[in-house]
Amino acid sequence: MPERESVSRAPRRRSERARTAVLDATAALIEEVPYARLTVEAIAARAGVGKQTIYRWWPSRGAVVFDALLERSGGGDAALPDTGDLRADLSSFLRASAREMTAPSTDAFLRAVTVEILQDEAVALQYRQRLLTPQRAAVRQRLATAYDAGLLRDDVDLDVLVECLVGPVAGRWLLGSGALDDAYADAVVDVALRGAIR
Amino acid sequence: MPERESVSRAPRRRSERARTAVLDATAALIEEVPYARLTVEAIAARAGVGKQTIYRWWPSRGAVVFDALLERSGGGDAALPDTGDLRADLSSFLRASAREMTAPSTDAFLRAVTVEILQDEAVALQYRQRLLTPQRAAVRQRLATAYDAGLLRDDVDLDVLVECLVGPVAGRWLLGSGALDDAYADAVVDVALRGAIR
Numbered sequence: 001m002p003e004r005e006s007v008s009r010a011p012r013r014r015s016e017r018a019r020t021a022v023l024d025a026t027a028a029l030i031e032e033v034p035y036a037r038l039t040v041e042a043i044a045a046r047a048g049v050g051k052q053t054i055y056r057w058w059p060s061r062g063a064v065v066f067d068a069l070l071e072r073s074g075g076g077d078a079a080l081p082d083t084g085d086l087r088a089d090l091s092s093f094l095r096a097s098a099r100e101m102t103a104p105s106t107d108a109f110l111r112a113v114t115v116e117i118l119q120d121e122a123v124a125l126q127y128r129q130r131l132l133t134p135q136r137a138a139v140r141q142r143l144a145t146a147y148d149a150g151l152l153r154d155d156v157d158l159d160v161l162v163e164c165l166v167g168p169v170a171g172r173w174l175l176g177s178g179a180l181d182d183a184y185a186d187a188v189v190d191v192a193l194r195g196a197i198r
Numbered sequence: 199m200p201e202r203e204s205v206s207r208a209p210r211r212r213s214e215r216a217r218t219a220v221l222d223a224t225a226a227l228i229e230e231v232p233y234a235r236l237t238v239e240a241i242a243a244r245a246g247v248g249k250q251t252i253y254r255w256w257p258s259r260g261a262v263v264f265d266a267l268l269e270r271s272g273g274g275d276a277a278l279p280d281t282g283d284l285r286a287d288l289s290s291f292l293r294a295s296a297r298e299m300t301a302p303s304t305d306a307f308l309r310a311v312t313v314e315i316l317q318d319e320a321v322a323l324q325y326r327q328r329l330l331t332p333q334r335a336a337v338r339q340r341l342a343t344a345y346d347a348g349l350l351r352d353d354v355d356l357d358v359l360v361e362c363l364v365g366p367v368a369g370r371w372l373l374g375s376g377a378l379d380d381a382y383a384d385a386v387v388d389v390a391l392r393g394a395i396r
Contacts, residue, residue, distance in 0.1 A: 035317055111316045118309045119233055160385040167366035176322055187358040195393030
C-alpha cells in the first residue's frame, strides 16, 4: 500500500512542480522581456519543461499568463477597510490601487494580461469571473454599507459608482494621460462621491 | 520644364498610392483576421507592395495601425454641441462614444491600437498627442463653457472631470463588464456631473 501510494502520488508531485516552474518562469519573463517576445517556447525553456507540457494544461499563452497573475494576486478580493469614514476608505483604496498599478512589476503584468484580454475572449471571461468580479464586489460592499446607512442617494446605482471610481484610474494607467498619484485618486473620489452622496 | 515636373512628381504619386494601399489593407485586415495574425508581411501582401516599402515609411506594425486609425477617425477632435444644456450635451456625446466603441469595425480597430499602446511607447505617445489630447480638449471645452458660466464648483479640476466621464465608458469597453448602452452613459454623466455641479 505505501508503495502504491507513492507511485500514484509521484506524477502529481511532478506535475505540481512543473506547474509552479511554468508560472514562475512566466512571471520572471514578463518583467524581463517585451511581451511580444514572450512565447510559449520561451516559457518552456525558462521553466525547463517541454512545450507540450505547457499545452497539456493551458490552451494558450494568455491562459498561462492569466494563471500567473492569479497566483500572484492571491485572488484580489480583499475587503475594503471600514473606518466609518467612506471618503477616507475609498481614498485609501484608490490611492493603493494607483500605487500598485504603477509599480513596475505590476505594470508589466497588467499590460500582458490586458493584451490577452483584448485578443482572447476566453482570457477576458476568466479575468471577469475570477479577478474583476471579486475585486469590484469588495468595493461595492463598502459602498453598500454606506447606502444602507442612508448616506447615498436612493437612486444611485452602486455598480456604476464602482466604475466611476476605478474607471478613471484604470484609464489613466492604460493611456498614460497623467500622473497616477494620491492627488488624482482623491480628486476622482471627490467627484464620484459628491455625485452619489445624499 | 513640364517634363521635369512630371518626372519629379511620379514617385510622389506612386508613394501616395502605396501609402493609401497599405492603410486600406491594414483597415481591411483588422476587421478580417485576429490581430495576432496581422503581420507586416500580411499587410504588404494585401496591399500589393513589398515589406520593405512598409518599413521605409513606418518603423513598426503599430505605427501603420495607428496611421490607419488616424486616417479613419479624421483627427477625432470635433467640438461637442452646445445647446445650453450641459447634461444633455454630455449625454449625447457619451452615448455616441459608447455606440461607436461597440460598433464591430471600431471595436476591432480600438482593440488593435490598444494592444499596440500597451506594448509600444512610441505608439502610445502618438496616440496621446494626435488623438487623445484633441478628443479630450473637445470635451474639456464644453465643460469650460459651463465653468465660465458659473455652473460648476470653483474647485473642480476639468481634466479630472473629463476622465470621470470617459474613463468608466472606456473601462467597460475594455473589460466587457456590462452593457455599453444609453442608460449606462447617462448614469455616468449623472454621477460625474452631480459631483461637479455647484
